[in-house]
Amino acid sequence: MRGRVVIPRSHAATWSGRIGALSxxxxTLASLGYRFGPIPDVAILPVLALGFGLAIVSLCLAAYAFVSIWFTGGYGAGRAFSGVVFSLPALAWLGLAGYGASIAPQLSDISTDLVDPPAFTAAAIAPPTAGELAAQAKAYPDVGAHVFPIGPEQVYDAVETLVQNRGWQITADIPPDDGDASRIEAVATSLVFGFRDDVVIRIERTAGGTRVDMRSRSRIGTHDLGTNARRIKAFFGELDLLLEGGYTPDRSPARS
Incomplete structure (x- = not known):
């Protein structure tokens, strides 16, 4: 009587599927927990590191399992494949973040005014250091203030409209005055993980019209992957189109 041939199951494949399914x-819980409050700023990066670490371990185990099954035979290719599928979304985002870090300077606070950066009043945030300002000037020479040949009241209304349209949470709102600069401070939230960045927009009357400066600062980490510079450029692009298109504020009384 012949004995049965026992085909082994790859433990690496099994654990690849389990760990990948956990990542x-x-x-997801890290994103929801940070966005809605239970996870504080200081804890979000370690929690995300855990999730990405699980995805990396899952992919490594899957690779080992595929090689082992190919040369020695055995079950588990399906489990290893599931580990790859589960880990790919996390690793794709991690790859994009790594690419962003490789092409953007290590900065997290960007301002259009390098001499007198707009100050925050709603949040206790220090001004950028001299080294950060020098690095920004080299990396983003195209990030600067915009001047419009109209009064600050119209510019202020346009800025406020854009901030509201972008869904930013306004934390301070100082309308135009005869002598002082007006400003709008807000919090911008990222789409995927809910990272919160502080934004301040300063509007000043000049001899020829109105000057607008903007500052955007990340709360998490020391590298914004270029997010703040892109935010400022995109905002000014929309503001230019809005004002050049003959924008007129709606000052009609609100309907009850």
Missing amino acids: LPVL
Whole structure:
């Protein structure tokens, strides 16, 4: 009587599937927990590191399992493949973040005014250091103030409209005055993980019209992956189109 041939099951494949299936819930809960409050600023990066670490381990185990099954035979290719599928979304985002870090300077606070950056009043945030300002001047020479040949009241209304349209949470709102600069401070929230960045927009009357400066600062980490510079450029692009298109503020009384 011949004995049965026992085909082994790859333990690496089994654990690849299990760990990969765990990485996505960890990252999802991290995003929801940070966006809605239970996870504080100081804890979000370690939690995200755990989720991404699980995805990396899952992919490594899957690779080992595929090689082992190919040369020695055995079950588990399906489990290893599921580990790859579960880990790919996290690793794709991690790859994009790595690419962003490689092409953008290590900065997290960008201002259009390098001499007198707009100050925050609603949040206790220090001004950029001299080294950060020098690095920004080299990396983003095209980030600067915009001047419009109209009064600050119209510019202020246009800025406020754009801030509201972008869904930013306004934390301070100082309308135009005869002598002092007006400003709008807000919090911008990222789409995927809910990272919160502080934004301040300063509007000043000049001899020829109105000057607008903007500052955007990330709360998490020391590298914004170029997010703040892109935010400022995009905002000014929309503001230019709005004002050049003959924007007229709606000053009609609100309907009850």
